[in-house]
Amino acid sequence: MEELVKIREVALKYDITARTLRYYEDMGLIESVRSEDYAYRMYDEKALKRLEQILVLRKLNISVKDICRIFSSPSTEVVLEVLERKVAGIDGEMALLQELKEIVLEFIRLIEAPHFPDAGDVRLLFEKAKGVERQLAAASGRETGPETEAVNRMLEVTEKLEKLPDIRVIEIPPVLMARSGEADLDAFDHWFSSVDTRHYLAPRDFLWFNARTNRFEWLFALTHGMEDTGGFEVFSFPGGLYAVASAIDGDEIPKVNAMIRKWVEQNEYFEVSTPANDPHERYDMGHIFTPKVFKEQTGYHLMDLFVPIVLRKSSRS
Numbered sequence: 001m002e003e004l005v006k007i008r009e010v011a012l013k014y015d016i017t018a019r020t021l022r023y024y025e026d027m028g029l030i031e032s033v034r035s036e037d038y039a040y041r042m043y044d045e046k047a048l049k050r051l052e053q054i055l056v057l058r059k060l061n062i063s064v065k066d067i068c069r070i071f072s073s074p075s076t077e078v079v080l081e082v083l084e085r086k087v088a089g090i091d092g093e094m095a096l097l098q099e100l101k102e103i104v105l106e107f108i109r110l111i112e113a114p115h116f117p118d119a120g121d122v123r124l125l126f127e128k129a130k131g132v133e134r135q136l137a138a139a140s141g142r143e144t145g146p147e148t149e150a151v152n153r154m155l156e157v158t159e160k161l162e163k164l165p166d167i168r169v170i171e172i173p174p175v176l177m178a179r180s181g182e183a184d185l186d187a188f189d190h191w192f193s194s195v196d197t198r199h200y201l202a203p204r205d206f207l208w209f210n211a212r213t214n215r216f217e218w219l220f221a222l223t224h225g226m227e228d229t230g231g232f233e234v235f236s237f238p239g240g241l242y243a244v245a246s247a248i249d250g251d252e253i254p255k256v257n258a259m260i261r262k263w264v265e266q267n268e269y270f271e272v273s274t275p276a277n278d279p280h281e282r283y284d285m286g287h288i289f290t291p292k293v294f295k296e297q298t299g300y301h302l303m304d305l306f307v308p309i310v311l312r313k314s315s316r317s
Contacts, residue, residue, distance in 0.1 A: 006042055018216060023251065070082060179233055179235060219237065242307060244260075244306050
């Protein structure tokens with residue numbers, strides 16, 4: 001009998017999240033299997049080989065959409081077209097980066113000049129830099145939409161620095177929550193999706209990986225007097241401070257999560273929650289906040305990533 005690998009083991013081996021694996025499966029790139037005695041997804045050797053191919057292409061910054069085209073085509077024409085387009089894009093970006101370099105050098109020469117500052121010259125340089133930035137966005141094929149990050153793209157190429165996403169700090173109050181526990185996540189999703197949430201603005205469902213039980217859990221905040229909990233365990237969610245940023249649901253999540261943590265590390269007021277500085281059991285969480293119509297129109301969801309934080313000792317009163 002062919003050996004099957006559990007989803008958690010695959011995620012650890014390839015340093016990706018289980019949600020990313022489910023995303024690839026939803027896109028039709030890989031297939032999982034379910035055994036009669038195990039409720040979670042498992043993967044055979046064929047699926048792992050396909051996953052390795054996907055990860056190589058993603059390292060080359062090939063879009064998931066193009067990867068789907070590559071694997072659905074019986075010939076090499078599509079992969080050649082995608083790679084040739086990638087080379088052309090790199091050539092274009094290199095030319096734009098060279099132009100940006102010249103702009104920076106021109107700034108330096110201007111500042112070193114004895115007549116600095118000449119407001120007219122400075123304004124022209126800024127306008128020129130702005131035009132190149134717009135060209136760089138167009139060369140990346142991402143002129144519009146939440147994923148437009150021209151400056152971040154430039155910094156990725158130069159491997160000098162990464163632009164941090166917009167990060168906000170929020171405080172979630174303590175609340176009773178139901179959690180999936182040992183139950184199948186799909187069963188929990190079916191239950192809480194049937195609950196009427198039309199009169200509540202705040203997010204009520206979150207997904208986290210419980211390090212104590214070594215499993216993913218789905219959480220759902222209960223309202224006062226709510227009696228139907230679907231038979232799922234109810235626990236006291238401690239709430240607290242979280243650093244939050246948005247990511248495209250899928251393989252962008254680990255990158256944005258790492259950026260949030262980098263931001264917290266550089267912040268003088270906060271630090272990431274750990275058992276050493278936080279008495280409460282809190283883990284990184286995710287919440288998809290886009291409606292179904294957004295996914296239908298764009299092909300993806302946006303997810304808020306929550307990293308638990310606490311005040312640094314030096315900042316506590």
